[in-house]
Amino acid sequence: MNEYQITFLVEDINASARTAKTLHRLAKKFKSTLCIINITRNRKAELSKSVAMLQAGLVKGDLCQIIVVGIDAELACFVIKNIIAEHYRLIGACINYQFSNQLADRVPELSLPSKTQWHYAKAQTKLTKFECLKGLAQLIHPEHPEELMIAFIKREEYSSTCITPGIALPHVMFDGIDHITVAVIASDTPIDWMSKMGAVHLTIALAIPTKPTHEQILTATNLSRNLLCGQVAERLLMTKNSVDLQALLMYFMSRLLP
Amino acid sequence: MKIIAVTACPTGIAHTYMAADALIKSAHKHNVQIKVETQGAMGIENQLTSYDINHADKILIVSDIEIEQFSRFDLKNIIRVSIEDVLLDVEKVFLIHCRKR
Structure with a gap:
């Protein structure tokens, strides 16, 4: 059964007190299971329990998701989204927002210390590892993708860049770019990444300049290091909305989780 | 048990720090005291001193490339592990290589 998510940032610590009762009451009205996940602090609680918001322990700046699984999940999300939007900074607030370079303008809490370019594609067909790397190179460097693709392949020859089950992080330092560039390909069908960790569903390509600044290195390493924290990898894999996915990635690049 | 480790990877922005x-x-779960030197894009960080090296029971080299200043180490105590093995199952790495016999 599909999981639906509402992704949001906590701006006001008192919002939990104001929403706890309403969310708890609403959660009991749906057949679906509703959970709140505090991704920053690796906490999860079922909203049907009265102490859920206390358990989640939301603090200003925390990145959270409400996840809904069940037959009326879409309807539950639709209803709860309005309450969340009133009290928290909702990420995918408008249906036509795209994976874009402007997300930080709309949500300044997600802005990164160094300029970053963003690209996203959803695989429409079954991909091989080579096709996926080619696709990522085309997203990042559409004029001359060959060189970048070779760089990705050379990196894979050392060792697979599958860093956690389901997620690959092909990463290179590349001459042809001035800023950090992130390209994501999400695939419903598994891609054989020739790794002991198994196939992947999400590839996050990172290209950074050959002479990176300290900030650029920190931004890139924050993402990779956070991938091993708590529920980060699971949340990235489960989040299907591209804007929410970009928000998660930007959040994980902007700081090291506690 | 005292373990020292060096992690390194070709690009130095992901695997080095993750490992x-x-x-x-x-x-700590395995009762191991550990110090890890990273050789990544930010250069050598948390560098192992000769005191660390002399007092270590084992030296873990977690890398898919040749590491810098390899000659510092006593070859007898060196254990080479791939980055993938550490990321896949770090507990197994500790169980196999970092137990007192």
Whole structure:
């Protein structure tokens, strides 16, 4: 059964007190299971329990998701989204927002210390590892993708860049770019990444300049290091909305989780 | 048990630091005192001193490339592990290589 998510940032610590009762009451009205996940602090609680918001322990700046699984999940999300939007900074607030370079303008809490370019594609067909790397190179460097693709392949020859089950992080330092560039390909069908960790569903390509600044290195390493924290990898894999996915990635690049 | 480790990878922005974090997070569960030197894009960080090297029971080299200043180490105590093995199952790495016999 599909999981639906509402992704949001906590701006006001008192919002939990104001929403706890309403969310708890609403959660009991749906057949679906509703959970709140505090991704920053690796906490999860079922909203049907009265102490859920206390358990989640939301603090200003925390990145959270409400996840809904069940037959009326879409309807539950639709209803709860309005309450969340009133009290928290909702990420995918408008249906036509795209994976874009402007997300930080709309949500300044997600802005990164160094300029970053963003690209996203959803695989429409079954991909091989080579096709996926080619696709990522085309997203990042559409004029001359060959060189970048070779760089990705050379990196894979050392060792697979599958860093956690389901997620690959092909990463290179590349001459042809001035800023950090992130390209994501999400695939419903598994891609054989020739790794002991198994196939992947999400590839996050990172290209950074050959002479990176300290900030650029920190931004890139924050993402990779956070991938091993708590529920980060699971949340990235489960989040299907591209804007929410970009928000998660930007959040994980902007700081090291506690 | 005292373990020292060096992590390194070709690009130095992902695996080096991920492997170091994985080792540090798991070490206490196995009653292991660990110090990890990272050789990544930010250069050598948390560099191992000769005191660390002389007092270590084992030296873990977690890398898919040749590491810098390899000659510092006593070859007898060196254990080479791939980055993938550490990321896949760090507990197994500790169980196999970091037990007192």
